[in-house]
Amino acid sequence: MRISDLGEFGLIKRLKDILGSTSIGDDCAHVRLGEYNLLLTTDLMLEGVHFLRRYPPESVGWKSLSVNVSDVVGNGGEPRWALVSLMLPDMEVSYVERLYIGIKRACEFYGCDVVGGNVAKSDRLGIDLFLVGTSDRPVGRRGAKPGDSLFVSGTLGDSRAGLELLLMEREDYEDFELALIERHLRPTARIDYVKHIQKYANASMDISDGLVADAGHLSERSGVRIDIDSSRLPLSKELIRFCEKYEKDPKDYALYGGEDYQLLFTHPRERWNPFMDMSEIGEVSEGKGVFVDGKPAEGGYRHF
Amino acid sequence: MRISDLGEFGLIKRLKDILGSTSIGDDCAHVRLGEYNLLLTTDLMLEGVHFLRRYPPESVGWKSLSVNVSDVVGNGGEPRWALVSLMLPDMEVSYVERLYIGIKRACEFYGCDVVGGNVAKSDRLGIDLFLVGTSDRPVGRRGAKPGDSLFVSGTLGDSRAGLELLLMEREDYEDFELALIERHLRPTARIDYVKHIQKYANASMDISDGLVADAGHLSERSGVRIDIDSSRLPLSKELIRFCEKYEKDPKDYALYGGEDYQLLFTHPRERWNPFMDMSEIGEVSEGKGVFVDGKPAEGGYRHF
Numbered sequence: 001m002r003i004s005d006l007g008e009f010g011l012i013k014r015l016k017d018i019l020g021s022t023s024i025g026d027d028c029a030h031v032r033l034g035e036y037n038l039l040l041t042t043d044l045m046l047e048g049v050h051f052l053r054r055y056p057p058e059s060v061g062w063k064s065l066s067v068n069v070s071d072v073v074g075n076g077g078e079p080r081w082a083l084v085s086l087m088l089p090d091m092e093v094s095y096v097e098r099l100y101i102g103i104k105r106a107c108e109f110y111g112c113d114v115v116g117g118n119v120a121k122s123d124r125l126g127i128d129l130f131l132v133g134t135s136d137r138p139v140g141r142r143g144a145k146p147g148d149s150l151f152v153s154g155t156l157g158d159s160r161a162g163l164e165l166l167l168m169e170r171e172d173y174e175d176f177e178l179a180l181i182e183r184h185l186r187p188t189a190r191i192d193y194v195k196h197i198q199k200y201a202n203a204s205m206d207i208s209d210g211l212v213a214d215a216g217h218l219s220e221r222s223g224v225r226i227d228i229d230s231s232r233l234p235l236s237k238e239l240i241r242f243c244e245k246y247e248k249d250p251k252d253y254a255l256y257g258g259e260d261y262q263l264l265f266t267h268p269r270e271r272w273n274p275f276m277d278m279s280e281i282g283e284v285s286e287g288k289g290v291f292v293d294g295k296p297a298e299g300g301y302r303h304f
Numbered sequence: 305m306r307i308s309d310l311g312e313f314g315l316i317k318r319l320k321d322i323l324g325s326t327s328i329g330d331d332c333a334h335v336r337l338g339e340y341n342l343l344l345t346t347d348l349m350l351e352g353v354h355f356l357r358r359y360p361p362e363s364v365g366w367k368s369l370s371v372n373v374s375d376v377v378g379n380g381g382e383p384r385w386a387l388v389s390l391m392l393p394d395m396e397v398s399y400v401e402r403l404y405i406g407i408k409r410a411c412e413f414y415g416c417d418v419v420g421g422n423v424a425k426s427d428r429l430g431i432d433l434f435l436v437g438t439s440d441r442p443v444g445r446r447g448a449k450p451g452d453s454l455f456v457s458g459t460l461g462d463s464r465a466g467l468e469l470l471l472m473e474r475e476d477y478e479d480f481e482l483a484l485i486e487r488h489l490r491p492t493a494r495i496d497y498v499k500h501i502q503k504y505a506n507a508s509m510d511i512s513d514g515l516v517a518d519a520g521h522l523s524e525r526s527g528v529r530i531d532i533d534s535s536r537l538p539l540s541k542e543l544i545r546f547c548e549k550y551e552k553d554p555k556d557y558a559l560y561g562g563e564d565y566q567l568l569f570t571h572p573r574e575r576w577n578p579f580m581d582m583s584e585i586g587e588v589s590e591g592k593g594v595f596v597d598g599k600p601a602e603g604g605y606r607h608f
Contacts, residue, residue: 116333
C-alpha cells in the first residue's frame, strides 16, 4: 500500500500505533517537567509545496516562525525557544539572510528566541522549525463541553483568497487585494489571545486546515457535536470585495480556506470578551460530527 | 555571493550575527527553565545526502534518533522528548512503518519518547528530528582547561570504513566488513557516558565531523591548544583488518573519518575510569589550534 492510498491522517494513525503513543493528536505535544508544562511543536515549509522562491524571503521566515507560534498559542502557551533547521541548495547568501531577518523580526514580535539549529545541503529549499513553549494551563483539543459556545478570532478565508490572487501572477493588484496577499504571506499568530485561552477555553486550536476541517478535529478529539452558523462567520471587507469582484461565495472561503492561523476555541458564552475580535459562530452539544446550518459538513460540498 | 563561496561555517556565522545570538555554536542549545537545564537539538537526514533508499529503513530510523541523542549526551544530558518531522514522497507505507520501528527501538534503548511530529509531502524522503534533553550540569565545548587530558570513547574511523564498504555495493562481505557497515548504519550514541561527562568533563562534544575537525571546534570555543598523539588513537580490530586488506592507513580513518558518534571530552587525567572504554589521546594546553604529533592539523593533508 502506498501513502496516497492511506492519506495523511491514516498514515499518522499507523505511526502512532507503532509508537504506542496516546498523546499524539494535538498541534503541540504537552510534557511535564517538574511543575512546568512544556509545549513542543514543529512545522515545516518546503519550497514548491508551501511557498515559492519568488515570495519575499522575509515573509517566508516570518511565516515559518508564525505557524509554530500559532500552534503554541492555540494550546494556551507562550513561545520561548526555537531551533531552525534549514535545507539549502547552493543559492544566494542574501536570500538566506533575508529569510533570517524575517525570523528575527517574528522572534521580536512574539517574544521568543532562536537558540540553535542545523544547516543541511538539499536540492530543495526548506525551513523546519521547532518551537518550545510553556504554559500555566495547556489547553488541547479534547476539552470542549456540551453547552459551550464556539468562537473564532479575527476573520476567516482571507489567506485562501490571498493565495489565489498570488497565483494569478498579475503585474498590478488593487489595495484590498494586496491586503489579502499580505495575510497569506505574513500571517500573524494570535499571541494576544494567550491569556484568554489559558484562563477560559475548554478546548482550543489554531485554524490551519480550514474551519470545517479543524472543527472536525476538535469534535473528534472532544467527542462532541459542533454546529456552525454560517451567517455568523466573521468576514473581512477585503474578502467581501474579492468575492464580489470574482463572483465567489465568501462563506466557502471562510468555511474551507486554510492557513488563516486564527484561533478556534470553546467556552461558556458569558466568557465572551467584547474588547477582543472574537466572534461566536456556533455551539457545542452532545453527539458527534460538524454541522453547518444544521447539515452535516463531512462529505459535503467542498469548494476546493 | 553564493553559499558555496562562503561555506557552511561562514554561513552559520552570518546567520548568528543576524540573530544577535551568542549561545549558538554548541551541538545543543542550552536554556534554563527555573531550576532546570534544557538541551535542545535538531539533526536532519535526507535521502541521497545522508542515506540511501536501499539502506534498511529501521537503521535509518535508529540513526536519526541516535545522532540527536549523541548531541545531548555529548553535552552531558539525558534525552527526554523527541518530535519527528517527516518529509515523504508517495512511497510504500511499509517503508515508513519500518523507519518508525527503528525510531521506536532507539527510543526504548535510550529511554526517551517521541511525543509528536509533523508529516509533509516532499519529492525527497527526509527525517528531521528534534530532541529535548535535560541535564543537572550541561557541559559545552567551551570549558577545556590547560592541563586537561583529551579523551575519546570507543574506537574511531569505523563508520567511515563502513561507508566505503557500503558504497562498493558488493554481493558478499566478510564478517568484519559487515561489522564496520553496521557501525555506519546503526551508530550507538554513548548514553552510558552521561554520568561521567556530567560529573567530570570540563568540555565535551560528540564526534560527528571527524576527530580533527571536531577537536578544532573544541579548541576554538575553549580558546586552547589541543595536541593529539596519533599512536594512541583507539582502533578496532575490524578497522585494522580493513586497512590491511585495502592498503589504507587506519590513522587517516581515525583522524578524519566522520559519523562515529563517539565522545570527545577533556578533564584531569586522574578522572580516567578504567571500567569504561575511554582512551587518553592527547592533552590541552594554552595556545590555539589542533596539532597531531606536534604538527598543525589545520590545512594539513586530509585523506578524504
